[in-house]
Amino acid sequence: MILQNWWFTTLLGINEPICKPVNSDLKSDILIIGAGAAGLSAAHYFIGKGLKVIVLEKNICGGSSSGKSAGFLTPDSELELSQLIRRFGEAGAKDLWSVPTKGIEMMKSYILNYHIQCDFQVQDSLCLGIGRSGWNAIQDEMQSRKALGFDQVLYNRHEVQTIIGSKSYTGAVRYKGTYGIDALLYCQGMKKHLLENNIEIFEASEVISITDHCAKTHLGSVTADQIILCADKIDPALSHYADNIFHAQTFLSISEPLNDKMIELIFPGDRFQCWDSDLVYSYFRLTGDSRILLGGGNMLTTFSKDDVTSSRVIDKVITDFKKKFPQLKNLRFIQYWPGRIDTTRDLLPSILKDPTAPWLHLVLGCVGLPWATFCGNFAARHSIETKLQNDQHYYHYFRSDRHFLIPLWLEKIVGKPLAFSINNGWAKYYQKDTVSAN
Numbered sequence: 478m479i480l481q482n483w484w485f486t487t488l489l490g491i492n493e494p495i496c497k498p499v500n501s502d503l504k505s506d507i508l509i510i511g512a513g514a515a516g517l518s519a520a521h522y523f524i525g526k527g528l529k530v531i532v533l534e535k536n537i538c539g540g541s542s543s544g545k546s547a548g549f550l551t552p553d554s555e556l557e558l559s560q561l562i563r564r565f566g567e568a569g570a571k572d573l574w575s576v577p578t579k580g581i582e583m584m585k586s587y588i589l590n591y592h593i594q595c596d597f598q599v600q601d602s603l604c605l606g607i608g609r610s611g612w613n614a615i616q617d618e619m620q621s622r623k624a625l626g627f628d629q630v631l632y633n634r635h636e637v638q639t640i641i642g643s644k645s646y647t648g649a650v651r652y653k654g655t656y657g658i659d660a661l662l663y664c665q666g667m668k669k670h671l672l673e674n675n676i677e678i679f680e681a682s683e684v685i686s687i688t689d690h691c692a693k694t695h696l697g698s699v700t701a702d703q704i705i706l707c708a709d710k711i712d713p714a715l716s717h718y719a720d721n722i723f724h725a726q727t728f729l730s731i732s733e734p735l736n737d738k739m740i741e742l743i744f745p746g747d748r749f750q751c752w753d754s755d756l757v758y759s760y761f762r763l764t765g766d767s768r769i770l771l772g773g774g775n776m777l778t779t780f781s782k783d784d785v786t787s788s789r790v791i792d793k794v795i796t797d798f799k800k801k802f803p804q805l806k807n808l809r810f811i812q813y814w815p816g817r818i819d820t821t822r823d824l825l826p827s828i829l830k831d832p833t834a835p836w837l838h839l840v841l842g843c844v845g846l847p848w849a850t851f852c853g854n855f856a857a858r859h860s861i862e863t864k865l866q867n868d869q870h871y872y873h874y875f876r877s878d879r880h881f882l883i884p885l886w887l888e889k890i891v892g893k894p895l896a897f898s899i900n901n902g903w904a905k906y907y908q909k910d911t912v913s914a915n
C-alpha cells in the first residue's frame with residue numbers, strides 16, 4: 478500500500494490547466510484567500526455581480542483538506558444531531574443543522590448545473606451501531622431526527638443484516654439526501670466554472686502577510702476592498718485568530734475495484750455511505766468505479782500536532798473492517814493518506830469580521846465540506862450586502878469569543894492537543910449553550 482492521495486491519482490485524466498502564480502501587484506474589489514470548498518463557494522457568490530474578484534491559493538484548488546477528504550456529503554459531521562439538541566435545544570439544533578443541509582444543496586446544484594465530473598453518487602447515509610452503547614446512540618439519533626420532523630428508517634440488529642453484509646452491527650439509522658463525491662475533482666470543476674465566469678485564480682500563491690487591505694505572496698500582492706480568508710492551518714503571522722484553530726487527523730485508504738458479486742455481499746440493500754458509532758469511528762463507501770473508500774483513525778493520532786504518515790493506523794482500521802466483512806479478507810487496499818481537518822475547540826466554525834479591520838472576513842475551522850460551502854457563501858454575502866441578509870444571527874453561533882471549557886490562557890499551559898481534545902469531547906458530550914443563538 479503506497480502513501481498517496483487517491484484523488485490526486487484521479488486528476489491524471491483531466492484537462493484542467495494549473496493557474497499560474499500571481500507575480501505582480503494587483504488590485505481588486507474582492508480577494509479570497511484559499512480555494513477549498515469554502516473559498517470556492519465564496520468566489521462563486523460573486524459571479525455576475527460586476528466586481529473584480531481574485532482567488533489566491535497556496536497549492537492547487539482543493540489541494541488541502543477538501544481534496545483529501547472522503548467526499549461524504551452529509552449534514553452529520555463531528556457534531557451529531559442529538560449533541561446539537563443537547564447544546565442548543567431543538568430550535569437551535571434545527572437552525573444549525575440547516576447550515577450543512579444548505580451546504581449540500583449548494584454543492585449538488587453546482588455539480589449538476591455546471592456538469593462537474595466528480596464521481597457524484599447518490600448514497601443514503603447509514604449510521605451503524607456497534608455494541609449495546611452503539612444501539613443506544615442509534616436510538617438517540619433516531620429520536621432526535623423524529624423530534625425535528627426528519628425522515629429516516631431505524632433497523633434493529635436482525636434487520637440491519639438484510640441491508641449490510643455484516644453481523645457486527647447492532648442497528649442502524651438510514652436517511653436520504655446525502656451524496657458521495659471526489660472532492661478534488663469537484664474543486665477543480667468549480668475552478669473551471671469560476672475561470673469561465675471571469676474570476677481570476679492564482680494557484681501556487683501562498684499569502685505570507687496581510688497588512689491593511691494588501692495581501693502579499695512571495696512574488697506579488699493583491700490589494701482589495703474586501704478580503705475573505707478561507708485558508709487552513711494558518712500561521713499566527715497571518716492572523717492571530719490562528720490561536721482558535723487546531724486540527725484532528727484521520728486516515729483514508731482505497732481498495733482495488735470490487736466485482737458485482739462482492740458488492741452484492743457487502744451492500745445487499747443499497748450502496749450506502751456508512752460510519753459507525755465508535756468514539757474514533759470508521760467510515761466507508763463505494764466509489765463510482767466500485768472501490769471501497771475506507772477511513773478511520775485512533776485516539777493517539779487524532780490530535781497529534783503533525784501529520785502521522787505511518788500506515789500502522791490505517792492497517793488496523795482495515796484489519797477491523799475485514800473482521801466485520803470476512804467476505805473481503807482477500808481485498809487489497811492500494812493507497813492510503815492522512816489528512817488533518819481544521820477545527821475549533823467546540824467543532825463549530827469561526828466566522829467573523831475582524832473588529833479592527835472590518836474589511837477582513839474570516840472563515841475558519843469548518844468541519845465538513847457542506848459546512849465549508851455554506852460558510853464561504855455566508856461570508857461572501859455578508860461582505861457586500863449585510864443589510865439584505867436574513868441570517869445575520871449565525872455570526873453569533875460562530876463568533877470566536879464564545880465560551881469554551883478550557884480557555885485560551887489555560888491552553889497555553891496544557892498545550893493545544895490536550896486542550897482541544899478535552900474541549901472537543903466536552904462540546905460533543907456535555908456542553909449546554911443556553912444563550913448562544915441570541
Ligand SMILES: Cc1cc2nc3c(=O)[nH]c(=O)nc-3n(C[C@H](O)[C@H](O)[C@H](O)COP(=O)(O)OP(=O)(O)OC[C@H]3O[C@@H](n4cnc5c(N)ncnc54)[C@H](O)[C@@H]3O)c2cc1C
Binds near residue numbers: 515817843
Ligand atoms: C482525510 C479527510 C477526510 C475527510 N472526509 C470528509 C468527508 O467525507 N466529508 C466531509 O464533509 N468532510 C470531510 N473532511 C473534512 C473536510 O475536508 C474539511 O472540513 C473541508 O474540506 C474544509 O474546507 P475548507 O475550504 O474550509 O478548507 P480547505 O479545503 O483546507 O481549504 C483551505 C485552502 O486554503 C489554502 N491555503 C492555506 N493557507 C494559505 C495561504 N497562506 N495562502 C493561500 N492559500 C492558503 C489551502 O491550500 C487550501 O486549499 C475530511 C477531511 C480529511 C482531511
